Amino acid sequence: MKLFIIILALFLIVCAIATCLHRTLLTSIIIFMAYSTIMSIIWALLESPDLAITEAAVGAGVTSILFFVTLKKIRAVETTEIRAGSAEESAAMAEGIGAENE
DSSP states (O other), X not given: OHHHHHHHHHHHHHXXXXXXXXXXXXXXXXXXXXXXXXXXXXXXXXXXXXXHHHIIIIIIIIHHHHHHHXXXXXXXXXXXXXXXXXXXXXXXXXXXXXXXXX
16 A cells, blocks of 8 residues: 555656646646546545545646636637738738739
């Protein structure tokens, strides 16, 4: 049992570091979900079922869903900005080409 707790603690540390250092947000969110799941298992092993359930529900559940929704909205804003920028660039190039033909 002691070996299992040590392995969980090592996984917890690895997940915490990986969440902070990973470059893509989606992967960081998934690693954060694993972190919260491991933390809820540790709370259960420490005989704190109320904290284990709360960590599983809030940490791995609600917070991760909010992160996914936020990530989707961030990507939607970035896509809109890219489309708006390319339309402005296209209009500027069309004006430049039209001016050369006159």
